[in-house]
Amino acid sequence: MNAADPLVLLVEDESQMRRFLRTTLPLHSFRVIESPTIREGLMSAASHHPQIVLLDLGLPDGDGVDFIRRLREWSRTPIIVLSARGRESDKVDALDAGADDYLTKPFGVDELLARMRVSLRHAADADGGSRDPILELGSLRIDLAAHDVTLDGQHLHLTPTEFRLLSLLARHAGKVLTQRQILREIWGVGAATQTHTLRVYMAQLRHKIEKDPARPQFLITEPGVGYRLRDPLP
Helix, strand or coil, X not given: CCCCCCEEEEECCCHXXXXXXXXXXXXXXXXXXXXXXXXXXXHHHHHHCCCEEEECCEECCEEHHHHXXXXXXXXXXXXXXXXXXXXHHHHXXXXXXXXXXXXXXXXXXXXXHHHHHHHHHHHHHHHCCCCXXXXXXXXXXXXXXXXXXXXXXXXXXXXXXXXXXXHHHHHCCCCCEEHHHHHHHHHCHHHCCCHHHHHHHHXXXXXXXXXXXXXXXXXXXXXXXXXXXXXXXC
16 A cells, blocks of 8 residues: 555444445555544545545434535535435435435446546646646547537537536536535525526527437436436546
8 A cells, every 4th residue: 555545434233234344445456445424524525635435324423414414614625425225315415415425325436436536637737726727538528618519629609607517517427416405506596496407407508519419428417316427527
C-alpha cells in the first residue's frame, strides 16, 4: 500500500461488509480507514481528510443522510452511499443531501470501482478549476464554450434549453442527478416539482442523440430518481 494511494473513509457498522472492502480496496490501490458510527465517521473525516467516503445509511447512532448533511457543511469530499435500502425516496434524499452517488447492496466490485474513479475525477476537476470546455464521451462531443454538439462528427441542432440540460449532465458525466437538482439548475427553484417538463426535454434530447431512444446509450434514466449521462469507464 502506497501513501500516495487515495484514502477511503468507510462509514459502515456491518463487520462483514467492512472486512470485504478492507480486503478488496487495497488490491486496487486504495487505502482504507473505518468508522462504524456517524460520530466517529465525522471525526475521522476531519482528522484524516479522506479523498472519498463510502457510507452506509443505517448506522447505530443515526441515519447516514445526517452524516451527509453535516459533512457537507464544511467538506466537498465525494460520498458514495452503499445501502441495502433500495427505495427511490432513500436515494433521492441521499443525493439531494449532497451524496455523489448511490449503490444498492449487493453490488459488484467493478461497478463500485468505476463509480469511485468517476467521483474522484470530478473532485480533481473541481479542485483544478473549470473542466476542459470540450467534453468527449465516446462518439458524443460537447463544446461548452462554442455551444456546439456533434455525434459521430455530425452537428446536432439543440435548442438553448436542450444544450443547457445536456451540458449540465455532461459536467457531471457518470454521476446521477436527481430530478429536483436538474429542475432547480435549469429552470430555477420554483420549477422543482415540474417533472413533466424535464421528461419532455429528456425525450427530445434522446431523439436527437440516441440511435435508439428506447435503448439509450448516453442518457440513462435512474427510475424515480433522476438521470445520468453515461461516462466511459476510465
